[in-house]
Amino acid sequence: MQKYVMRRLLLAIPVLLLSSLIVFALMRVMPGDALTALMGESGNVGERELAKLRKDLGLDRPYYQQYGLWLWQMVSLNPGHSIFTNEPIAVSLKKAVPLTLELAALAMVIGIVIAVPVGVISATRQDSASDYVGRVVAVSGLSFPEFWLGTLVITFAAIWFHWIPPIGYVSFWESPWRNLQQFLIPAAVLGFRLSAATMRMTRSTVLEVLREDYVRTAWAKGLEGRIVVYKHALKNALIPVVTIIGGQLGVLLAGTVVVETIFALPGMGRLTVEAILFRDYPVVQTNVMLVAATLVTLNLVVDLTYAWLDPRIRYS
Amino acid sequence: MATVTERVVSIEEAPVVISRTRALLAALRRKPLGAASAALLVLIVFTAIFAEVLAPYDPLATRPEIRLAAPSWEHPFGTDDIGRDVLSRVIYGARISLWVGLLAVGIGTAAGMIIGLLCGYCEGRVDLIFQRVMDAVQAIPGLLLALAIVSVLRPNTTNAMLAIAIVIIPGNSRIVRGAVMSAKQNRYVEAAQAIGCRHPRIILSHILPNVTAPILVIASIWLGNAILIEATLSFLGVGTQPPTPSWGLMLSSTGRAFMEQAPWLAIFPGLAISLAVLGFNLFGDTLRDAWDPKLRRN
Numbered sequence: 023m024q025k026y027v028m029r030r031l032l033l034a035i036p037v038l039l040l041s042s043l044i045v046f047a048l049m050r051v052m053p054g055d056a057l058t059a060l061m062g063e064s065g066n067v068g069e070r071e072l073a074k075l076r077k078d079l080g081l082d083r084p085y086y087q088q089y090g091l092w093l094w095q096m097v098s099l100n101p102g103h104s105i106f107t108n109e110p111i112a113v114s115l116k117k118a119v120p121l122t123l124e125l126a127a128l129a130m131v132i133g134i135v136i137a138v139p140v141g142v143i144s145a146t147r148q149d150s151a152s153d154y155v156g157r158v159v160a161v162s163g164l165s166f167p168e169f170w171l172g173t174l175v176i177t178f179a180a181i182w183f184h185w186i187p188p189i190g191y192v193s194f195w196e197s198p199w200r201n202l203q204q205f206l207i208p209a210a211v212l213g214f215r216l217s218a219a220t221m222r223m224t225r226s227t228v229l230e231v232l233r234e235d236y237v238r239t240a241w242a243k244g245l246e247g248r249i250v251v252y253k254h255a256l257k258n259a260l261i262p263v264v265t266i267i268g269g270q271l272g273v274l275l276a277g278t279v280v281v282e283t284i285f286a287l288p289g290m291g292r293l294t295v296e297a298i299l300f301r302d303y304p305v306v307q308t309n310v311m312l313v314a315a316t317l318v319t320l321n322l323v324v325d326l327t328y329a330w331l332d333p334r335i336r337y338s
Numbered sequence: 339m340a341t342v343t344e345r346v347v348s349i350e351e352a353p354v355v356i357s358r359t360r361a362l363l364a365a366l367r368r369k370p371l372g373a374a375s376a377a378l379l380v381l382i383v384f385t386a387i388f389a390e391v392l393a394p395y396d397p398l399a400t401r402p403e404i405r406l407a408a409p410s411w412e413h414p415f416g417t418d419d420i421g422r423d424v425l426s427r428v429i430y431g432a433r434i435s436l437w438v439g440l441l442a443v444g445i446g447t448a449a450g451m452i453i454g455l456l457c458g459y460c461e462g463r464v465d466l467i468f469q470r471v472m473d474a475v476q477a478i479p480g481l482l483l484a485l486a487i488v489s490v491l492r493p494n495t496t497n498a499m500l501a502i503a504i505v506i507i508p509g510n511s512r513i514v515r516g517a518v519m520s521a522k523q524n525r526y527v528e529a530a531q532a533i534g535c536r537h538p539r540i541i542l543s544h545i546l547p548n549v550t551a552p553i554l555v556i557a558s559i560w561l562g563n564a565i566l567i568e569a570t571l572s573f574l575g576v577g578t579q580p581p582t583p584s585w586g587l588m589l590s591s592t593g594r595a596f597m598e599q600a601p602w603l604a605i606f607p608g609l610a611i612s613l614a615v616l617g618f619n620l621f622g623d624t625l626r627d628a629w630d631p632k633l634r635r636n
Binding site: 036037038040041043044045048049051161162164165166167169170173174176177178180181272273275276279280283284294295298299301306310313314317318 | 474481589590613615
């Protein structure tokens with residue numbers, strides 16, 4: 023097991039290095055460098071000042087040196103400064119990351135809480151009215167974009183309940199209640215969308231597992247229906263479900279970008295979108311790499327949960 | 339010897355095409371939801387092609403005197419903040435969405451297929467290198483990658499399309515690679531190699547036919563996603579630029595600004611996106627049920 027984890031971690035390094043190279047290259051093919059774009063907006067900046075700024079930011083060095091420097095900054099957890107606000111990136115990330123993590127975790131929980139029971143009900147009552155309702159909800163979750171759902175929620179909450187999303191972020195530790203007020207609705211929007219694929223997967227795998235011999239045995243022993251479904255069937259049906267949830271982490275992180283923009287939450291997603299719009303390349307490349315590294319790690323965690331869910335799976 | 343093999347292969351191949359169409363038709367008959375999704379897609383394609391005829395007004399014509407008018411007989415979806423007819427804009431929006439979706443998926447699928455064929459057929463070092471690059475691209479969430487690409491290239495519809503195509507490549511290449519590897523195990527491929535067929539011929543006439551079904555299934559599902567990503571990019575301001583009527587852009591530019599006075603500005607474009615994505619998702623499911631017995635569920 024330990025060997026397996028080590029091997030996976032070692033395999034992740036070249037992948038992440040390649041990702042960083044792609045991101046770095048991408049940021050360097052910008053037509054006209056970031057500085058020209060930045061200075062173009064502020065107007066009259068002399069050639070000399072531009073050259074000085076370029077030197078300060080290390081943009082006058084050869085690409086391989088810039089890349090090496092950036093890698094070193096990333097590894098030493100000091101990814102430099104935003105060229106737009108001049109704030110150290112580590113500081114803005116420290117503010118933004120907890121917010122996005124809270125949103126993502128809450129959305130994940132809401133998604134699973136909706137998906138698994140509805141999927142199980144859909145499967146145990148196949149082709150009944152509740153099955154159809156569940157399936158329609160799942161398919162609509164897949165098709166409604168977050169930005170539309172979010173916009174609709176804000177619109178109708180404002181029209182019907184005169185509710186507008188509170189401005190100014192409050193952390194959970196300051197005021198749990200106000201914090202939840204801020205997060206619950208965006209997380210529900212995101213969670214609803216996440217629940218769709220999970221729900222479909224739960225339904226189809228539970229359907230399959232319910233036909234297995236050991237489930238028939240469980241019924242034959244005279245076990246209660248709930249125990250058969252939740253203890254015998256569901257646990258064994260969960261592996262593909264975990265795969266789906268793992269595969270959705272990317273969707274989840276992308277979703278936070280949109281939801282944070284709509285609900286004015288100052289998280290990673292909004293930070294990244296703003297940096298992209300302003301071509302603040304140090305922030306963009308750092309954030310994108312952070313997300314990539316997180317995803318790679320989480321995928322490993324997902325793979326390891328299989329062994330816990332299915333004792334037949336042993337990694338070596 | 340060669341002619342015998344050729345004949346055997348051509349006899350084997352011919353029914354594949356017929357049976358695929360037949361399998362699809364059977365699936366559509368069996369599944370009312372599949373048939374409904376096919377009808378929905380036909381409707382959307384029809385709307386996009388005949389937008390000029392179907393749209394009651396010019397999508398760009400402004401009439402400030404009727405700005406933010408509620409839905410009525412004259413303007414069934416209402417008008418926006420500068421008096422443009424929302425229905426006409428939604429109809430023209432279908433064209434942008436489909437165009438971006440088709441081209442992005444076309445380019446992404448073709449590139450993914452070439453890489454997948456190459457990797458699956460050659461294996462070894464080529465495979466290793468390409469697959470690690472694909473891993474690296476896939477490590478970055480699609481929307482973020484698309485956002486970064488578009489911002490670098492400059493935000494417009496064409497670049498949004500290119501960005502989406504790049505996002506599609508890794509997943510597709512992997513699916514094709516898998517299909518090629520399993521197709522390679524077939525006896526007839528071995529036979530073709532044994533009688534000295536050249537590689538391009540083996541790939542094109544013996545392996546490719548095995549790969550088309552999964553590719554088409556994935557492409558149809560990706561079409562929905564591509565439309566969604568285009569809408570999201572436009573919504574965030576880095577896709578299609580005003581005044582072109584794109585569904586995502588309509589939602590963000592006017593839909594959000596005037597949502598309390600004029601909720602129809604947000605409802606109809608969003609509904610259009612959802613229906614298009616829904617149509618492609620359901621149709622993709624139907625295709626998969628019809629063509630991929632391994633994934634078929636009862």
